[in-house]
Amino acid sequence: MKKEVAVIGLGYVGLPSVINHAENGHQVTGFDIDQRKVDLLNQGTSHINTVADETVQGLLEQGVIFTADEQLVLHKDVYIIDVPTPIDDKKTPNLSYIQAAISMLEGKVKKGALIVLESTTYPGTTEEYLVNRFTSLGYEIGTDLFIAYSPERIDPGNTQSLGAKIPRIVAGYTEHCLAQAKAFFGEHVTPVSDLKTAELAKIYENTFRLVNIALADELQKISDNLAIDAGEVIEAAATKPFGFMKFTPNLGIGGHCIPVDPYYLTWLMNKRGVETPLIEVAGKINDSMLDYYLQKLEEYMAVNDKKLTDLNVAVLGITYKKNIADTRMSGVITLMERLKKLGINVVAFDDVLHAYDLETVEKIHCLKENYDQLKDFDLVIYAVGHDLYEAKKSLIVENSQLFYDLTTV
Ligand SMILES: NC(=O)c1ccc[n+]([C@@H]2O[C@H](COP(=O)([O-])OP(=O)(O)OC[C@H]3O[C@@H](n4cnc5c(N)ncnc54)[C@H](O)[C@@H]3O)[C@@H](O)[C@H]2O)c1
Incomplete structure (x- = not known):
């Protein structure tokens, strides 16, 4: 009706x-x-x-x-x-x-x-x-x-x-x-059966993702230490048709859900005197990833005989995940803030951002397929693999003096 x-x-x-x-x-x-x-x-x-x-x-x-x-x-x-x-x-x-x-x-x-x-x-x-x-x-x-x-x-x-x-x-x-x-x-x-069950089910869904992403983050650290490609490990494990679900390491989970909702639960349980150590550790691992990737970036620069400071850096993709214009709690934005604090000149590009967001988020540029302009930067950090960037990735790499791919590390 x-x-x-x-x-x-x-x-x-x-x-x-x-x-x-x-x-x-x-x-x-x-x-x-x-x-x-x-x-x-x-x-x-x-x-x-x-x-x-x-x-x-x-x-x-x-x-x-x-x-x-x-x-x-x-x-x-x-x-x-x-x-x-x-x-x-x-x-x-x-x-x-x-x-x-x-x-x-x-x-x-x-x-x-x-x-x-x-x-x-x-x-x-x-x-x-x-x-x-x-x-x-x-x-x-x-x-x-x-x-x-x-x-x-x-x-x-x-x-x-x-x-x-x-x-x-x-x-x-x-x-x-x-x-x-x-x-x-x-x-x-x-x-x-009741309101609380539905409320908890939703938070449990998102907490499940936080915990599993944190495990993938930890796998990244383990694999790096053992000089193994974490991505290949994950893809190999994902060939198992049951009992495994693929999650990938992350610069820091963004958006309005996974980095937020689990804390609704920890806050409530804390008030009620119940410990939630697994969720809290998962949150801490997630929070630690930005520093970890920054350190990896420094190592990458050292291998290329460069220091991160005094650089002209382009960041490609600033949203919290690919193909959407949402920048809420995006790890890339935090990364850019950290780079700027180190005195690095950072210019951000995101062609998925909507006119509404471009007015809201300051100083974000669109590449508009003009890949040539990337040559002006000492380093291109490929932060979000929007489909429209993935389709032209080889061109982006070709036009970059140094190319650091955050979508595959
Ligand atoms: N974004 C997601 O992927 C997603 C998925 C599932 C659930 N959720 C949940 O859904 C809820 C909304 O999330 P969202 O992503 O749509 O947020 P959003 O920020 O995109 O949209 C919320 C809208 O509410 C408006 N608003 C704020 N206060 C208001 C009020 N008093 N009266 C009327 N409008 C008001 C804001 O202006 C905004 O436009 C959150 O609880 C979020 O956790 C989000």
């Missing part, structure tokens, strides 16, 4: 969510506090490189509304909350965006509505922040307001993970809440 749906937060998760619900025939309003994103969307321009402008234009033609006006999310049938859940410098969860989204909804939610939190967060959040708040406002959850948690699993840039195709976990505060959520998302969802 066609519903009036409001998606709160129009980022990497929220915008694809708008697309899915519009495709399912619902009347969707996308709300974001960032007026610049809303204006771009209303001009038919996507601020996310994994969503095409044509898709946004199609949404507008279909009647989707993009707005920063709180009044336009009044009395919807369904609210989907897709706001950020970052950590602060001390790796403490920052729930202020969820809090702000809920405060904004107060007084706007009609009886009978369904609210689904999709943001990743620690077990207990949905009950603490949504159920308790709306109960205190006089709603009876499960009778006249339905609250569910359904973690988003999208992997931007990964075409296998496009919204509706990914299996979805759903939990409701009550049986009725779950039934409402299942009716909305479709019967193919996997229901779990």
Whole structure:
């Protein structure tokens, strides 16, 4: 049945969510506090490189509304909350965006509505922040307001993970809440017994990745010490068709999920007096990789009779992973900051960055296939193997005085 749906937060998760619900025939309003994103969307321009402008234009033609006006999310049938859940410098969860989204909804939610939190967060959040708040406002959850948690699993840039195709976990505060959520998302969802189980399942998925990437990082150090190619070891192990999953070493995991979500768990467990040493060590290994790769880079320069300092360096690719324009917590950006602190002149190129990001991220250039300009640099650090760079890699190497490949070390 066609519903009036409001998606709160129009980022990497929220915008694809708008697309899915519009495709399912619902009347969707996308709300974001960032007026610049809303204006771009209303001009038919996507601020996310994994969503095409044509898709946004199609949404507008279909009647989707993009707005920063709180009044336009009044009395919807369904609210989907897709706001950020970052950590602060001390790796403490920052729930202020969820809090702000809920405060904004107060007084706007009609009886009978369904609210689904999709943001990743620690077990207990949905009950603490949504159920308790709306109960205190006089709603009876499960009778006249339905609250569910359904973690988003999208992997931007990964075409296998496009919204509706990914299996979805759903939990409701009550049986009725779950039934409402299942009716909305479709019967193919996997229901779990309570909100906390769904919240923990999502964090466990991402913690699993952190721990395994840390193991691959450690393999890199072991292989280097034994003068073995870590990449070849990983590819060889990955030929085993069962019981092994391929993860690769990393300069430092970036993005909004893997370097963030596990700390929601360690923070909660720390508060409850439970130790989580494996997760903490994995986080420390991840944090150690930048120094490790810097040291390897210095060794590479020494082999070429050069010192890292006083160099003119080009960095190619600055996003946290290939083919997406997201620079959040990108290890490459931290690497560039470290190089600059050493007095090195660093010029960054990234042709995947979107116009929106180029305005936000300072002084990033596009190569625009003009590989010749790389000759001006003493060293080219190939940091992110975007497909468009991989396709021209031999040209990039040819035009580099010295070429250091971070995508294969
Ligand atoms: N990016 C991913 O790959 C991914 C995948 C799965 C889950 N998640 C989770 O989904 C959530 C959202 O992540 P994202 O990557 O889409 O973040 P994002 O930063 O790309 O988008 C969040 C959007 O919310 C907006 N916003 C902030 N406060 C708001 C408010 N009070 N009301 C309305 N809009 C508000 C921001 O302006 C931004 O546009 C996070 O919890 C994240 O951990 C992310």
